[in-house]
Amino acid sequence: MEAILDAAHACLSSDPDASIGDIAKAAGVGRVTLYGHFPTRAELVDAVVTRALTAAEHALAVIDLSGDPREAIHRLVAGSWSLTADAGALVAAAERSLPAAQIRAAHDGMLVPVGNFLERGRSEGVFRTDLPTSWLAAVLHSVVHCAATEVDAGRLDPGDAASYITKTVLASFAPS
Amino acid sequence: MEAILDAAHACLSSDPDASIGDIAKAAGVGRVTLYGHFPTRAELVDAVVTRALTAAEHALAVIDLSGDPREAIHRLVAGSWSLTADAGALVAAAERSLPAAQIRAAHDGMLVPVGNFLERGRSEGVFRTDLPTSWLAAVLHSVVHCAATEVDAGRLDPGDAASYITKTVLASFAPS
Numbered sequence: 550m551e552a553i554l555d556a557a558h559a560c561l562s563s564d565p566d567a568s569i570g571d572i573a574k575a576a577g578v579g580r581v582t583l584y585g586h587f588p589t590r591a592e593l594v595d596a597v598v599t600r601a602l603t604a605a606e607h608a609l610a611v612i613d614l615s616g617d618p619r620e621a622i623h624r625l626v627a628g629s630w631s632l633t634a635d636a637g638a639l640v641a642a643a644e645r646s647l648p649a650a651q652i653r654a655a656h657d658g659m660l661v662p663v664g665n666f667l668e669r670g671r672s673e674g675v676f677r678t679d680l681p682t683s684w685l686a687a688v689l690h691s692v693v694h695c696a697a698t699e700v701d702a703g704r705l706d707p708g709d710a711a712s713y714i715t716k717t718v719l720a721s722f723a724p725s
Numbered sequence: 726m727e728a729i730l731d732a733a734h735a736c737l738s739s740d741p742d743a744s745i746g747d748i749a750k751a752a753g754v755g756r757v758t759l760y761g762h763f764p765t766r767a768e769l770v771d772a773v774v775t776r777a778l779t780a781a782e783h784a785l786a787v788i789d790l791s792g793d794p795r796e797a798i799h800r801l802v803a804g805s806w807s808l809t810a811d812a813g814a815l816v817a818a819a820e821r822s823l824p825a826a827q828i829r830a831a832h833d834g835m836l837v838p839v840g841n842f843l844e845r846g847r848s849e850g851v852f853r854t855d856l857p858t859s860w861l862a863a864v865l866h867s868v869v870h871c872a873a874t875e876v877d878a879g880r881l882d883p884g885d886a887a888s889y890i891t892k893t894v895l896a897s898f899a900p901s
Contacts, residue, residue, distance in 0.1 A: 677896075680893065683881075684875065684880075684881065684889055684893075687871050687874070687875050688868060688893055690871075691871035692864060692867060695863050695866075699859070699860065699863050704859050704860075704863070705860065713856055716855070716901070717856065717860075717864055717897045718897070720853075720896055720897045720898075720899060721893045721894070722896075723896060725892070
């Protein structure tokens with residue numbers, strides 16, 4: 550079961566359109582065995598993405614968001630960016646296979662610590678309060694995904710991504 | 726042909742998972758006729774999205790981007806936002822059916838006038854020059870799509886969207 554998920558993760562990461570046949574072959578199991586665990590391709594993609602998002606949630610949970618919020622956002626961006634970059638092709642597979650609402654729901658667990666961090670920055674006068682916290686969290690998420698798309702399109706050097714995201718987000722979050 | 730595209734646009738806008746059967750029924754044609762024009766659902770979605778993007782490109786082309794770049798960005802955001810809001814469900818259908826690279830390529834025509842506008846703002850000292858123009862254009866695009874997602878999730882009032890986008894983008898584009 551874990552071997553199937555590992556193989557599916559690897560296959561979908563290198564090709565978002567990887568077929569059930571490709572994944573069964575990589576996992577070293579027959580298609581019938583694979584279908585016994587996951588009756589449809591969408592269920593398999595769902596399981597892979599859910600597992601990756603849970604791992605990402607745990608990785609985000611250990612990022613130190615204490616201290617100066619402007620400094621903390623560098624750590625948050627660096628951590629979020631590396632998770633998103635690793636999951637880039639997997640995200641493409643998910644977007645093609647799963648309803649958008651389900652992808653959003655899977656991200657919601659990650660939004661809580663980020664929301665709390667943004668609230669603290671607002672209460673300390675470091676982040677703007679003329680726009681709601683939910684909007685600032687959504688903008689952070691969008692700009693991180695924007696960088697993944699730009700890297701994928703060859704318009705952004707992966708080594709520049711975290712710096713670009715941080716400069717953009719810090720400017721847009723500053724009190725006006 | 727146009728009637729099929731009109732019906733497909735309407736069906737996919739209200740339900741990104743609308744089937745070929747739903748669309749044929751709405752167009753008042755048989756499935757065989759529809760398949761005669763579009764052998765696969767993906768080809769039909771592609772034709773609908775390409776037509777919508779061409780219309781959006783024309784609508785963007787008539788937005789006045791002259792004068793003070795900060796003022797012009799209000800007009801650009803208001804215009805982009807209303808096009809994106811109208812196309813929201815269609816975008817979801819496209820993301821599930823078409824390769825991401827194809828969606829990006831279809832948007833590329835719209836990026837040229839926006840890129841030229843951003844270059845002018847940079848040369849006038851109104852927009853930052855420490856990040857590339859392609860990145861600023863990508864951020865603008867992402868924040869507009871972010872608003873569409875937030876409205877869809879019920880976290881953002883559509884009436885607030887253009888103002889939130891403009892405040893966020895203008896702050897992130899200001900010279901540091």
